[in-house]
Amino acid sequence: MRHLSLRKGPFCCMRFLSEINSPADLRQLRVEDLQEVADEVRQFIIDTCSRVGGHTGASLGAVELAVAMHYVFDTPSDKLVWDVGHQAYAHKILTGRRDELHTIKTYGGLSGFLKRDESPYDAFGAGHASTSISAALGMAVARDTKKEDFHVCALIGDSSLAGGMAMEGINQAGHLKSRLIVILNDNGMSIAPAVGSLSGYLNRIKEAQSYQHWKEEIGDALESVPGIGGKLRAAAKSVKDAIAAAVLPGALVNELGFKYIGYVDGHNVANLVKALEAAKKIDDGPVIVHALTTKGNGFPNPEKNYYAYHATGPFDPKTGLPYKSSKVAAPSYTAVFGQTMCELMERDSTIVALTAAMPDGTGVDKVLEKFPERSFDVGIAEQHAITFCAGMACEGLKPVAAIYSTFLQRAFDQVLHDVCLQDLNVTIAMDRAGIVGADGPTHHGLLDISYLRGYPNIVLMAPKDEAELRDMMLTAIEHPGAAAIRYPRGNGFGVDISEFPKQLEIGKAEVVTEGDEVAIIAYGSMVYPAIEAGKELAKSGIKPTVINARFVKPLDEQLFTEIARTHRLIVTVEDAYLAGGFGSAILEMLEEKGLADTIRVVRMGVSDEIVTHGDPKILLAHYGLDAEGITARVIESLDILDEKHVNKTRIKAVK
Ligand SMILES: Cc1ncc(C[n+]2csc(CCOP(=O)(O)OP(=O)(O)O)c2C)c(N)n1
Structure with a gap:
């Protein structure tokens, strides 16, 4: 181990970061120095994102995890699979992309997510949630099939873990007993606060930790994990029995074949290193390392606006407040959608609103506030969302599911099988249709026309402006069968939206000139x-x-x-x-x-x-x-x- 020398340059005030050009440099350091590295990385993210924006809060929550993972694992030979990839700015910084970070999400610059063709350290590309466990398991199986020897590690957030695909991956991983490490980045948050019973279970684990009798049980559990000795007991606090009180860990540890290490303070690098070292030693099946983190950790002067943390535009690095534009912009399509839903729901008590983990992104946040009993955030669960709507429609409700065009791809079959084939009145509002811009290939909504057009029993429409969006919403809701409306990201044209929406004749175009x-x-x-x-x-x-x-x-x-x-x-x-x-x-x-x-x-x-x-x-x-x-x-x-x-x-x- 050696101290890296100080070097003058753009990062001269940073003791370590200026010298870290790859994880190999990081691994030269002493464990005691890693917390400082993390502090420098955090500061670097704040400085950069304050200028160019980005997934600031999500990435600030995973800084220590990135440092510990690259320290413990021999990347890129060992594979790190990041779920979604929005929280991986520290990973980008540590893997040779520090000097390009300011180009993130811009044309020709770094991707906002991970891409296999951007870096050999990006073991798997993503952008949509809940894929990491399946991909990592595939790599682990390939490794075993080829009789190779490396570690595979999936990092997944607590909300993405609740996604159906992650659960399917866990189900198979436990069954195969493959050597696989899953790191749970548990910050209790999705973009909005995490929803659902899984989130409740994770909270119960945390609560259980505070009881003395659980502490005793923790010791036994640790001893039962091969390769983990008493030392780790103090540091990593395995909670096999504590979590056995909750369905998830009980299922994972005892029935689904996962070992469990946790919970670990996800902002303490030394503890994370110990937990990951322990996880590395487990060679007879999958293990989950449960790290507790805080979204937006270190964000300047945090306000109680959780949406601001997940992703931000440029902001004042001292106050954390966004720079205000002097331009008065027309309302966004999203805002018009939210407002119109409220107006329509006021008049018709059978309308219900639904989002899949994107309340603010879709405008359903306003509806959740105004009609909490008739609106739902189902979490990252687009497939469930559509079938849930179908069920409500069977009983005479008029559900409106607001889902980004790109994420609706997840529910391709549900729209056909559960909605169209049964000719049910479900409205799908596809926000972010078309070219979305900075989020790139995984997020462009370019396919909805072609993938929905072949379905029987569906009306497909797209408004020219925000006033027409309102008319189309009413038209879709009043249409007795399925209907989907696509509209773009961003602002409308500032046209008059003061009149109550009117129904359009279905299938009738407008000759403009x-x-x-x-x-x-x-x-x-x-x-x-x-x-x-x-x-x-x-x-x-x-x-x-x-x-x-x-x-x-x-x-x-x-x-x-x-x-x-x-x-x-x-x-x-x-x-x-x-x-x-x-x-x-x-x-x-x-x-x-x-x-x-x-x-x-x-x-x-x-x-x-x-x-x-x-x-x-x-x-x-x-x-x-x-x-x-x-x-x-x-x-x-x-x-x-x-x-x-x-x-x-x-x-x-x-x-
Ligand atoms: C299929 C899909 N639906 C929705 C999203 C939008 N989205 C991006 S990140 C995110 C929250 C993820 O929460 P979590 O997994 O807990 O990670 P965190 O951001 O808290 O680190 C959501 C809903 C997505 N990327 N993919």
Whole structure:
């Protein structure tokens, strides 16, 4: 062990961090120095996130865990699998990405989550919750199959542990008896406070620890864990018997085949190191190390606003308060959704609201406040959320599930099997549809059109602005079957939303401007850019018909048939993958009507590739999904049509 030397440079005030360029450097230090390393890492995260924002609070809660894990495990040979990956800034800092941290979530910069192609230390990519145990178990089984020897360690938060997939992973891990370490980062929080009975069980473990009789039992439990001696008893406090009082640990330890070490103070690196060293010695099955942490630990002047901790924009590093923008922004779609739900629920007592662990992200937080008995946060449980809604709908309630487009992918089967096949009145509000920006590939909502469009018994719609969102919400709720509305992340257009929502005619599009020759048919958030493009094109003497499609299912067949007969070019625009999307629906319809050969259709959307992270404006422009891009594509497509026309004439002339 050696002390690393001081070096002048950007981190000259940091005794250790300036010298840590990989976990190998960290492992040169003495255990006694690690707490200081953690302090420096924490300060570095605060300094960086105060400038650029990020998952500040989540990452501040896992600093000591990251230090201890990289110290104890021989990464990257040993595999660390981070659940979600939003809390892994310390891991990024310690694994050679310290100097790039300020680029996090920006176009061309570091990802906000973990990615296998970003670093060899990112053993598994993520962004969606509850995957770590399954992935880590897969690695452990591969290791054993190949007769190799390394450790596999999954770090998972208490709310992600409650996700169905994590439970399925635990179930199999205990059965296989694979050598696997699961570290539970238990801060009692999801983005909002953790919900559900599992969270209650974890609390009971903590409470049980304070009773003397449990302490006695702890000793016995520790002795029963092979490889863990009396020394660890003091440090790691295994609570096999204490937790046996609660269903989770009882099941894990005694029935599901997990050993248990805990709980450990997750902000004490020396204790964490001891607990992990002990876990490493367990070679006859999986073990869970239960670390207690505080979300946002060290965040300056913490206020009692838990949402602020999980993820922040830039903030004042002294006060912790966000920098206020002087611009008065239009309300976000999310805020309009929350407000509208409250208005609708006021009038109709059969409407219920639901979120899957995203109360503030979806606007359901306002509904939970106003109608606590008719709104639910089910935790990270999108599959359950949809089937739960289906059950309520069977009994005459009108459930509205607000779920991000990307997370609804989890409930692909439930939407079909439990809702559509039984023709139930469930409304799905898909927030964050389209290109979401900074959170990147795991979070873009690019697939909902294509994955929902094939279902029978569902109405699919997308509003052009926040006023239309309100109308669509009422339309969906009053529709007796399933309906899903997609709308983007971010602010609306500031249009008037003072009137009570009105029902729209299902399957009826809106002609925004009448023109000739070319029709731009836009879906959802692409309508305003299409209108802008129409104005630009008018300057070049092209007067397009601009249509707000409103519905992709059912399509306004009558209007689109008419358009196909009276125009020579249709340009469809959607902020979604082209494969199976809105433009595909138009093409299919034209083909069915025998019109496919009579009109040229150009589909604008996202091509078949992974969309990176970054400012949505940059990403949308990259795919031509802005006024400029649409204008250019229309002109280019008309030119090609003209060229073809000329060529055809020439061929005729030669003949
Ligand atoms: C399937 C899925 N649903 C929702 C989310 C959004 N989300 C990101 S982090 C998070 C909270 C995770 O809580 P926990 O596992 O306790 O970790 P912590 O943030 O407290 O460290 C949620 C709900 C997600 N990433 N994946």
